[in-house]
Amino acid sequence: xxxxIQLTNxxxxxxxxETQITALQGINLRVQAGEFVAITGPSxxxxxxxxxxxxxxxxxxxxxxxxxxxxxxxxxxxALTSLRRAHIxxxxxxxxxxxxxxxxxxxxxxxxxxxxxxxxxxAQALKMLAQVGLEQFSHHLPDRLSGGQRQRVAIARALVKHxxxxxxxxxxxxxxxxxxxxxIDLMHQFCxxxxxxxxxxxxxxxxxxxxxxxxxxxxxxxxxHEV
Amino acid sequence: xxxxxxAFRNLFRNxxxxxITVTIAATGVASILCSSGFALYTYSTLxxxxxxxxxxxxxxxxxxxxxxxxxPLALGLANYAPIQTALEQDARVQAVLPRIEFxxxxxxxxxxxxxxxxxxxxxxxxxxxxxxxxxQGAPLSTEVDPAQDPExxxxxxxxxxxxxxxxxxxxxxxxxxxxxxxALDVQVRGIFSTGVPELDExxxxxxxxxxxxxxxxxxxxxxxxxxxxxxxxxxxxxxxxATHPQLGVHTWLQxxxxxxxxxxxxxxxxxxxxxILIVIVFFAVFNTLSMAVVERTREIGTLAALGTxxxxxxxxxxxxxxxxxxxxxxxxxxxxxxxxxxxxxxxxQMPAPPGRSEPYPFIIELSLPLSIYTCLxxxxxxxxxxxxxxxxxxxxxxxxxxxxx
Numbered sequence: 351x352x353x354x355i356q357l358t359n360x361x362x363x364x365x366x367x368e369t370q371i372t373a374l375q376g377i378n379l380r381v382q383a384g385e386f387v388a389i390t391g392p393s394x395x396x397x398x399x400x401x402x403x404x405x406x407x408x409x410x411x412x413x414x415x416x417x418x419x420x421x422x423x424x425x426x427x428x429a430l431t432s433l434r435r436a437h438i439x440x441x442x443x444x445x446x447x448x449x450x451x452x453x454x455x456x457x458x459x460x461x462x463x464x465x466x467x468x469x470x471x472x473a474q475a476l477k478m479l480a481q482v483g484l485e486q487f488s489h490h491l492p493d494r495l496s497g498g499q500r501q502r503v504a505i506a507r508a509l510v511k512h513x514x515x516x517x518x519x520x521x522x523x524x525x526x527x528x529x530x531x532x533x534i535d536l537m538h539q540f541c542x543x544x545x546x547x548x549x550x551x552x553x554x555x556x557x558x559x560x561x562x563x564x565x566x567x568x569x570x571x572x573x574x575h576e577v
Numbered sequence: 578x579x580x581x582x583x584a585f586r587n588l589f590r591n592x593x594x595x596x597i598t599v600t601i602a603a604t605g606v607a608s609i610l611c612s613s614g615f616a617l618y619t620y621s622t623l624x625x626x627x628x629x630x631x632x633x634x635x636x637x638x639x640x641x642x643x644x645x646x647x648x649p650l651a652l653g654l655a656n657y658a659p660i661q662t663a664l665e666q667d668a669r670v671q672a673v674l675p676r677i678e679f680x681x682x683x684x685x686x687x688x689x690x691x692x693x694x695x696x697x698x699x700x701x702x703x704x705x706x707x708x709x710x711x712x713q714g715a716p717l718s719t720e721v722d723p724a725q726d727p728e729x730x731x732x733x734x735x736x737x738x739x740x741x742x743x744x745x746x747x748x749x750x751x752x753x754x755x756x757x758x759x760a761l762d763v764q765v766r767g768i769f770s771t772g773v774p775e776l777d778e779x780x781x782x783x784x785x786x787x788x789x790x791x792x793x794x795x796x797x798x799x800x801x802x803x804x805x806x807x808x809x810x811x812x813x814x815x816x817x818x819a820t821h822p823q824l825g826v827h828t829w830l831q832x833x834x835x836x837x838x839x840x841x842x843x844x845x846x847x848x849x850x851x852x853i854l855i856v857i858v859f860f861a862v863f864n865t866l867s868m869a870v871v872e873r874t875r876e877i878g879t880l881a882a883l884g885t886x887x888x889x890x891x892x893x894x895x896x897x898x899x900x901x902x903x904x905x906x907x908x909x910x911x912x913x914x915x916x917x918x919x920x921x922x923x924x925x926q927m928p929a930p931p932g933r934s935e936p937y938p939f940i941i942e943l944s945l946p947l948s949i950y951t952c953l954x955x956x957x958x959x960x961x962x963x964x965x966x967x968x969x970x971x972x973x974x975x976x977x978x979x980x981x982x
Contacts, residue, residue, distance in 0.1 A: 407882055407975045428886065435884025442979070446879040450586040463884050468579070507883075 352419040354514055354547050355381040355404055360413035362399055362422075362570075372442040374410070374570045383514065384545040386538065391567035395409050397551035398519055400567065404549055405517040407429045407437055435463050439508030443520035445500040447492040447507075449494060453479060453499075454488040457506045466512065478506040498529030502536065509540055516540075517551060520548040522557055534560050580889075584896035587869070595836055599905045601861040602762055604957055605854040606909020611916055611949045612850055614941035616843045621942065623840075624807065627833035629705045632674065632801025633810045634817060635832060636660065639825030641798065643657050649679045651753045653796030660821060668811045674698040676798035677788040681751030683781070689750070692735065694781045696788025696797075704803045710935065714743035714762045714767030717784055727787040728766035732777040736768045743767060749783075754794040761791045772935045839930070854959055858905075862898055863962040870894065870970035877970055878978025890971045891964065898963030902956035909955070917941035 359376040363370055373396040381387055389397050395459055402408035403415065409424035416422065417433065424430075439460070440446075447456045458475035466474070479485050482502040484495075501521060508516050518537070522530035534557055540546050550557060557563055566573045588595045641652040654660075661673045677696030682689045702709070702716035717728050729749075731741055743749060745765045753759040763783065766803055768779055789795055802817075804810060810828055817826050830837070870877070917940075925939040971977075 402976050405882070407979070431884055431886050434882065438884075440879075440882050442879070446875065446979075448876060448879070450581070450590060455583075458879075460883055462579075463889075533836070 353380040353416075354383045354385075355549070356414075356416040357403070358414040360403065360410045360415065362396075362403065362408075362410050371496055371572050374403070374572075375383045377413070377570075377572050379565070379572060381547060381549065383547055384399045384541065385563055386541045386548045386561050387550065387565060388561035389549065389551045389565045389567060390553065390558060391425055393414075394536060395567040396570045397567055400572075401517050401519055401549060401551050404515070405440060406434050428493065435460070437514045438509075439513040439516045441501070441504050441508050441516060441518035441521045443523050445492070445497075445504045446543070447503055452489045452491055453484060453495065453503045456492065456503055457510050460507060460511045470498055475510055476507075478510045480501070480504045496529075498525055501525060501529075501533055505533065505540075509544070509546065512544060513546065515549065518548060518552075520552055520554075521550060522552065522554045527556070530554065530556055534567055578942050580893060581896055583862060584893055585900055587893070587897050588659040588900060590869070594868070595901065597672065598861050598901055599843075600907065602858050602905025603902055603908035603912065604780070604960060605858040606906050606951055606955050607912040607916065608730075608854050609851045609955075610909065610913040610943075610948060611941050612847050613947055613951075614913065614917060614931075615939065616847045617947065618940045618942040619937075620745055620836075620840055622937065623833075623836045624829075626708055627836040628829040629708045629803070631707055631829050631832040632676075632799075633829050634802035634814060635803040635823050635827045635829075636800040636802065636817065636821070637798065637827075639823075642827055643883045644946060648754055648756055649752060649792045650677065650794045650796045652678070653794065653798055653799065654824075655796045657797055657800055661825070663820075664802055664817070667813070668947075669804055670811060671803040671805050672698075672700055672704050672926075674701050674704065674801045674803065675785050676701075676770050676799045676801050677792065677796075679751060679788060679792060681749055683735070683739065684748045684750065685741060685745070686748070688739065689734070690738055690779070692749075692779050692781055694729075694788070696783050696785035698785055701801075702782075708771075710770045710772065712768045712770055714765065716767055718766070718784060719912040721784060721786060726762045726764040727790070727946075728765045728786060730767040730769055731765055732775075732784040733768060733770045734873060736765070738778070740923050741765050741768075749791060751791055754792050754796070757793075759791050759793060761787070763787070763813075770934065772933050774934045777934065810971045848894065853947060858955055859958045859962050862901060862959045863966050865977060866894055866898060866966035868965045869897070871968050874970060874973065874978050874981035877973070878975050881971075881975045882979065887971045891967050894967035894971075895960050895963045898959040899956060902952075902959035905954035905959070906955055910952065913941070913948070914943065919941055 357377050357379040360374055360519050362374040363372050377400065389400060391397050399408065403410055406422065418437065448459065451459065454472065454475050456470045457478055461471040461474060476485065476488060479488050482505055484499060484502055487495060487499060495503065522533055525533060537548055538560060552558060638652045638654055644652065646652050656677060658812065664670050664673045675698055680691065680693045683692045699717040699719040703792050712733055717730060726746060739747060743765055747765065748760055750758065750760045771780060775957060814826060814828055817922065843894060877890055920939055920941055926936040927939045929936050
């Protein structure tokens with residue numbers, strides 16, 4: 351069976367002024383559909399870079415990337431945007447909700463990029479908001495929601511189009527324990543129910559303990575930890 | 578939610594800044610419409626005055642428009658009556674009036690001064706309307722009384738030079754068409770102003786029959802065709818040229834040198850003004866959208882990460898500018914209407930233009946096509962400014978945009 355993510359010998363370097371920084375070197379990774387994968391490692395180890403590559407936001411210097419059996423080629427940004435639009439959802443550490451849109455409109459936004467009509471979009475977004483327990487907050491703007499509620503809206507936004515892959519960068523970093531636990535439960539639930547693959551960069555031990563697979567990055571080199 | 582709604586909501590992120598930008602766009606629209614509305618009023622007034630002054634069409638011997646006459650009426654029209662009668666049958670024609678241009682000396686027995694005169698049909702005063710301003714007395718009589726001296730109408734300064742009043746007797750001395758000198762006693766019927774100081778010093782009107790009498794000729798210089806509607810000029814011109822190929826025909830526009838000069842001058846002045854205003858609106862919108870792009874860099878990254886094409890993000894900013902342009906245009910047109918009516922009712926007078934002696938009312942003409950073109954130009958400029966402002970932000974790499982604080 352084809353893996354959802356297949357990275358082969360991926361390397362990435364950055365240049366900051368005169369200094370060249372190796373963010374990733376010789377990464378080989380295979381992630382199957384429905385896996386719940388944590389990527390851990392100290393700051394600067396390359397977690398975000400790896401997520402950006404997997405999420406088609408950035409490109410590697412060397413190596414091959416196959417997403418859902420499809421060879422990824424830079425710099426065809428139009429095609430990559432289409433792939434993200436159809437198959438990838440994002441959950442950010444700082445939620446990144448659009449402040450002028452209500453919770454409902456934020457969740458409906460990815461659907462607005464598709465072909466669904468207004469009524470269907472709203473119904474689907476409302477259903478997703480109900481699944482994250484925020485149905486009654488649908489018309490609230492993000493600044494009237496708590497941190498946990500905002501992250502739940504962000505998760506609903508990422509999941510509403512039923513993507514194959516969710517990329518989450520430190521999704522519980524700004525949340526208290528109780529809220530973080532709720533968020534982790536929610537992500538697990540969707541992983542199990544919809545067979546969605548989660549790729550999560552995290553420092554949060556609570557999250558790591560709940561992941562089926564943990565990858566550790568150190569100085570751009572990937573090591574797999576047994577759970 | 579649709580893109581337009583999204584764009585509309587974005588305008589309220591920084592409401593004060595949006596209001597200022599909309600106000601600048603509205604001021605730009607209103608300024609362009611008010612200044613060009615005033616120019617339009619001036620054009621239409623001058624156009625009508627020029628057409629009424631010369632006649633919409635001027636019919637003459639073809640050589641009359643090209644050469645100077647060696648003797649009065651040497652290039653005049655003989656046997657003009659059938660042409661006059663035929664043209665007056667046309668429903669579009671208000672009147673066809675004979676006119677004789679001549680010059681000579683006018684004397685009050687103590688003093689003689691040079692004059693230029695138009696021998697006119699008495700109806701011409703009525704047909705011309707407000708071109709000349711009657712100051713004393715009355716226009717020329719439609720019926721000529723053979724028992725009395727022929728009538729003339731003097732311009733203001735000529736009457737003052739001759740110390741003439743209504744009823745004064747004067748003597749005209751001219752070179753007749755045969756080359757001999759001829760004299761005629763006349764009586765002042767009225768005193769008027771042409772509105773042109775140079776003309777007011779030496780111009781007068783006499784009945785064309787009197788002019789023919791003193792010039793010893795039955796010709797006229799021209800036939801002036803007056804229409805009910807100036808717009809019909811070109812259509813009738815073509816017909817007259819076809820039916821009377823022996824005649825030279827000029828339109829009022831060819832005779833209206835002052836009108837053409839004023840129009841050229843105003844076009845440059847108001848064109849430059851409009852251009853400056855458009856540049857100001859462009860920079861105001863560009864500044865607003867540039868700030869919005871910088872402030873929303875991370876959001877641009879987020880939208881791109883979620884699968885929004887760059888063109889769609891660019892379109893979002895352009896829609897915001899479109900809304901700014903639309904609202905600005907609406908308020909600009911609205912304030913132009915208010916200003917135009919306020920100005921009309923206040924009765925403000927503009928000083929007399931160069932070469933004229935009479936002030937004229939300050940009126941802003943409201944024009945639907947002009948309003949549409951101005952609004953479209955401002956909206957287009959807003960959208961262009963947004964495109965330029967947003968292009969850089971949208972082309973930033975997503976990773977960089979997401980890392981923006």
